[in-house]
Amino acid sequence: MDDSAERRAKGILVLEHVKIIRKAKDQRLIEGLSSEERRIVASHVLPSSWYPYDFYAKAIDLVHRHVSHSNPEAARDMGRHLGSSLFQGPYAQFLKEEDFEGTARGFITVWRNLFSFGQVTFSKPKPFNADGSMTAMVGNIEGFTDIPRALCLMLQGFVEKAFEAAGTKEFSITEISCASLGADKCVYRVAWPSVPEVLVAPPSQGR
Numbered sequence: 003m004d005d006s007a008e009r010r011a012k013g014i015l016v017l018e019h020v021k022i023i024r025k026a027k028d029q030r031l032i033e034g035l036s037s038e039e040r041r042i043v044a045s046h047v048l049p050s051s052w053y054p055y056d057f058y059a060k061a062i063d064l065v066h067r068h069v070s071h072s073n074p075e076a077a078r079d080m081g082r083h084l085g086s087s088l089f090q091g092p093y094a095q096f097l098k099e100e101d102f103e104g105t106a107r108g109f110i111t112v113w114r115n116l117f118s119f120g121q122v123t124f125s126k127p128k129p130f131n132a133d134g135s136m137t138a139m140v141g142n143i144e145g146f147t148d149i150p151r152a153l154c155l156m157l158q159g160f161v162e163k164a165f166e167a168a169g170t171k172e173f174s175i176t177e178i179s180c181a182s183l184g185a186d187k188c189v190y191r192v193a194w195p196s197v198p199e200v201l202v203a204p205p206s207q208g209r
């Protein structure tokens with residue numbers, strides 16, 4: 003059985019790329035789509051409705067190649083832009099202020115709202131470098147074996163905005179592996195400065 007028919011992406015994701023395709027003068031964008039997909043582009047896309055993931059992935063790939071000229075930073079920017087509007091708007095409730103672990107849990111819920119398949123998991127935070135000055139956790143995106151490179155880059159910008167919107171100031175996101183580059187899943191590491199011990203447990207005032 004072909005389960006690809008079950009894979010869906012939420013309209014709030016699809017909307018921005020549909021707008022770009024509509025406005026673009028480049029015919030290669032429309033020509034890259036099937037007649038069914040062209041109907042979606044011409045239709046009124048509803049933010050809360052589900053759309054075929056294959057269409058979304060194709061739209062992202064076409065825009066990335068023909069509008070952004072395959073610039074990785076442009077794809078990340080698109081993800082940041084999406085993240086800014088969603089995490090300061092409808093998804094703000096899922097973020098936990100200055101709490102990486104809580105925000106990661108919230109992000110898992112956000113993911114289920116945006117995609118009907120696959121999953122994101124985060125490992126427990128643990129000391130990252132030898133002197134313990136950094137903490138890190140690893141995020142895995144599973145079930146997206148045919149993810150376009152542009153979507154993965156977008157997701158990096160999107161994840162970045164989730165942590166940023168949660169009020170966390172200093173952190174880095176590093177790509178470890180990518181399904182679009184042949185790995186079995188996309189893996190990122192989120193690292194941030196460890197809270198100094200003295201702030202966690204102030205020394206007791208001895209006798």
Ligand SMILES: [Zn+2]
Pocket residue numbers: 149154155179180181182187188189
């Ligand atoms: Zn990836």
